[in-house]
Amino acid sequence: KSYVVFGKTNESAVNLSVIAAGTGGFVINGENANDFSGYSVSSAGDVNGDGLDDLIVGAYHADPSSGNNAGKSYVVFGKINESAVNLSVIASGTGGFVINGENVDDWSGISVSSAGDVNGDGLDDLIVGAYFADPDNKDKAGKSYVVFGKKDKTAVNLSAIAASSGMGGFVINGENIDDRSGVSVSSAGDVNGDGLDDLIVGAYLADPSGTNNAGKSYVVFGKKDKATVDLSVIASGTGGFVINGENAGDFSGVSVSSAGDVNGDGLDDLIIGAHQADPDNKSKAGKSYVVFGKTDTKAVDLADISAGNGVVAHTIDFQGNDDDNTLTGTSVDELFVAGLGNDVLTGNGGADVFNAGKGDDIIIINADNLAKLSSKVLSSDLLARVDGGGNTDTLKLAGADLNLDLTQIDNGRIQDIEIIDLTGSGNNTH
Structure with missing residues (x-):
C-alpha cells in the first residue's frame, strides 16, 4: 500500500488507518x-x-x-x-x-x-x-x-x-x-x-x-x-x-x-x-x-x-541585509544576494546571478547582461539568472536599442518579475 497524506496546518499525529478510511488523504492499494x-x-x-x-x-x-x-x-x-x-x-x-x-x-x-x-x-x-x-x-x-x-x-x-x-x-x-x-x-x-x-x-x-x-x-x-x-x-x-x-x-x-x-x-x-x-x-x-x-x-x-574542493561557480560578491540596499556590480560575473529591504541591484555586465529576496526590488541589467541571459552555449554564460523573489519586483534595462525577447531566454532564467521597465536611454523594446 501507499498512502497520500494531505498537507495540514496542525501538528497532530497522523494514523494511516484513518487515511485508509478516507480522512485526511487516501490509500493506494x-x-x-x-x-x-x-x-x-x-x-x-x-x-x-x-x-x-x-x-x-x-x-x-x-x-x-x-x-x-x-x-x-x-x-x-x-x-x-x-x-x-x-x-x-x-x-x-x-x-x-x-x-x-x-x-x-x-x-x-x-x-x-x-x-x-x-x-x-x-x-x-x-x-x-x-x-x-x-x-x-x-x-x-x-x-x-x-x-x-x-x-x-x-x-x-x-x-x-x-x-x-x-x-x-x-x-x-x-x-x-x-x-x-x-x-x-x-x-x-x-x-x-x-x-x-x-x-x-x-x-x-x-x-x-x-x-x-x-x-x-x-x-x-x-x-x-x-x-x-x-x-x-x-x-x-x-x-x-x-x-x-x-x-x-x-x-x-x-x-x-x-x-x-x-x-x-x-x-x-x-x-x-x-x-x-x-x-x-x-x-x-x-x-x-x-x-x-x-x-x-x-x-x-x-x-x-x-577534501573541500567542491565545484563552486560563484562566491557571494554582493550581499544585502534587512535595510534598503544599493548593490552595484562590475563587468565580470558576479553573484548578488539581497536581503529583506527594497533593494536596487545593478549588474553592469557579465553572467550575473541576481537573488533579490523579499521587498520591492529593482534589478538593472545592460546589453551584456541581456546577452548572457539569452545565451544557449554550454559555458559559464548559462549561470546568468534573475530572481526577483517576493513582493513586486522590477527588471529595468539600462542603455539604448535593447530588445528583451523572452522567447529567446530559457525557462527559469528570469522569474518572479512583476514589472519590466524598458525606459533606459531610449529605443528599447520588449
Missing part, C-alpha cells in the same frame, strides 16, 4: 500478491497537464505480460477527493496509467521519480529504474527509462521506450556488468543552466578507476530527442558528467537526488548518498555529498568533494 507496490514512491509532477500534481508508485516484483518480476510502475493522476485508489483500476486506464517492465527479472520500479520537464514540452516527465536489467547483454548493468509526460491513459511498455527509434521517451543503459545502474533515479533540476531539467542515475556497485564498489552517479543533461543514452558516453564527458565514488565499498549512488540551489549561484545542485562509507574511521557511519551544479562536463571525484 496494490494490484496483485507479491507485487511489493510502494517500495519506491514519488511525486510525478504534473504529467498530464491538468494543473494537479500526480504520483508514481513502483512495484518492482509485479508480473506484466513481459514476464515475472519485470516490474510495473503506476502513474496516479492528481485528484481532490479521498476515495481509495486501486492500482488494478489504474492499470485498466482509469485515473492514470501503468508502465510495464521490459524483461523478466528487470525489477523495473525499484526506483521511481519525477524527472522534471526533460524535453521542454511543458509536461512533467518520469524516470523509472530497473537495476537488474541487462543492456547489450551486460548482466545487471541496469537500465533507467525516461517516460515523457502525456495526457492519455494508455499503458506504456518500457520495451517500446527502449526501441532504437524510441517511443514516448528514451532509455539510459548502464555502463558495465553488475553496476546496478538505476538503483536510485531522480530529477536533478537544471544542473547546467540550459533551461531543461536534467537527470541523475546512481550505480552503487560501479568500480571507478578499479575501486571496487565505490559507486558512480551519472548526470544526464535534459534533451528533446528520444535517442538512447549510454552511461559510458556520459562518463566520457558527452551529454552530461560522471561522479566517481571515493573509496572501495562506499556504495555511492545508492541514493541520489536534486538538492535545489544550495549555494545560490543559479544552478541546481545534487546530493549523493554513500551509506557504507567510513567517515573519521567510523565504520559504515555513511557519507552524503553535495555536488554543486556546473556548466561543463568534466568528471567529479567525491574524494575532491571530501
